[in-house]
Amino acid sequence: MRQFLHGLIAPGKVPTPTLPTPLDYAGLSREELTARITARKVERNAVILGHNYQRVEIQEVSDYLGDSLGLSQEAAATEADVIVFCGVHFMAETAKILSPEKTVLMPDLRAGCPMADFVTGPALRRLKEEHPDAAVVAYVNSTAEVKAESDVCCTSSNAVAVVKSIPRDQPIIFVPDRNLARYVQQRTGRDNIIAWDGYCYVHDDMVLDELARARKAHPNALVVVHPEARSELLEAADIVTSTAGMVDVAEKNDAVIFGTERGLVDRMKAQFPEKTFVPLSGAAVCGNMKLNTMAKLAWCLDHGRHEVVLDEAIRVRAHRALDRMLELSGGWSAPTQEEAALELAGVRPSGCGCS
Ligand code: SF4
16 A cells, blocks of 8 residues: 655655545555455444445445434444444434444545535524424434424424424424425425425436336336425325335335435345336436545544534434434334344335435
């Protein structure tokens, strides 16, 4: 491996080594990177959490695979000192919220979630001032600061149940996904939900034309769409459900058109090669999730960067909003052996957002 030494050398001066960058690792082979990651993981007593939509090679070196909340909860239950979260920023924050005593690292700080970034703490505080009686429900795809400003969190699986638990005459501010908010509004029949105008570009960009083309090409296939998609897509779908629900549909049906991030579709196709599984849109790919690479992961473990740090007051308040959600949905329990095997194979994510 080449020397990591950068910087200009002034005449007569001893050169100062600077921190190498992930680019310095880019020339290493897959085997070298895997060996390096595996060794460092043991040295640091670290676990690697890989979201369902990570690159395959990252999934292969991950200790746990799953969705953001499930991964964070599994990590909180381990003895590891260090959590390396291969996902997007709000997910690493959620791990830190649940495991404040552990060091949480991210391979690439730019791996953010555009949907989460639609709403900030100060902007939400301003809306709360306009609606002082409203309860605030935050989709888990939100920053720690936004969770801290919220009364309760929700996932796409439990959003309807969480909203139903709030007195019917109390207004609700729902952040940040306008599409999920509209879906919940329809399912609960409430007319007092104030939806933030945010969205997931991966799901919001899917259009009716694509759905019609997919139906025409696969007339016998069921169309399942995630509630982060636009309402016209949900109306045209046979089933609207979270990724966990989509996995159930996949297990029970031979032909399915999936309206969600295509990483899930590809993995289910690998699991059930004899079935006809197609993405509703070939363009439904989350580039933010794919920013993490093996080179960045090896760099991250070598140098203990980038650490996720949260203000303690924010962390405690955000934890409270997550706890309320878990109380409402009967808490979280570790997957059974059978479910864990399916999760490892990538076919049973437990269904929180961006999934
Ligand atoms: S898929 Fe959508 S919600 Fe998930 S990280 Fe990407 S932009 Fe965010």
